Amino acid sequence: MSSLESDWFVYILKCCDNTLYTGITVDLLRRVDEHNGSPKGAKYTKARRPVELLYSEKCDDKSSASKREIAIKKLSKIKKLELVG
Template sequence: MRVSFVYILECADNTYYTGVTSNLEKRMIEHQGGAHPERYTAKRRPLKLVFFAEFTDINFAIIREKQIKKWSRAKKKALINGRFEDLPNLAKKNFS
């Protein structure tokens, strides 16, 4: 059984990056080292790992990653802070 991870990074510009990997430690080294200069995080270092979840099925991990990427910043922050009860009420809407 191979474990996969969905993770959220907080970037130096205060944005969040969500990704999926089967080797979280290796992927963090790649992000921090700027291994892919054309990618989102390369110009937003340093990065901080603020959330990760383990999955035993890569397909579920990919589904969750795509779901989180569509979430509002407020909803991602609630997930990061473990406020799971707030997640259903935080939709991606402009409340201004």
């Protein structure tokens, strides 16, 4: 299955400094591993390792995942934590 046909996810990570990071991916486990120990991890999370996956949400496609990511990034930290539950 190509990434065009794969499920997309929006996710929230908790960094070691208690900040939150939001992103999108087609492979949650791989992406969390990248954030924790790979040069492919985001610049933001590289300085805040280890990270922990707090939340993920399945999306229909990359476009809807990107739109949801933007919406989540606009939320306050309190609202993001409420979303996480």
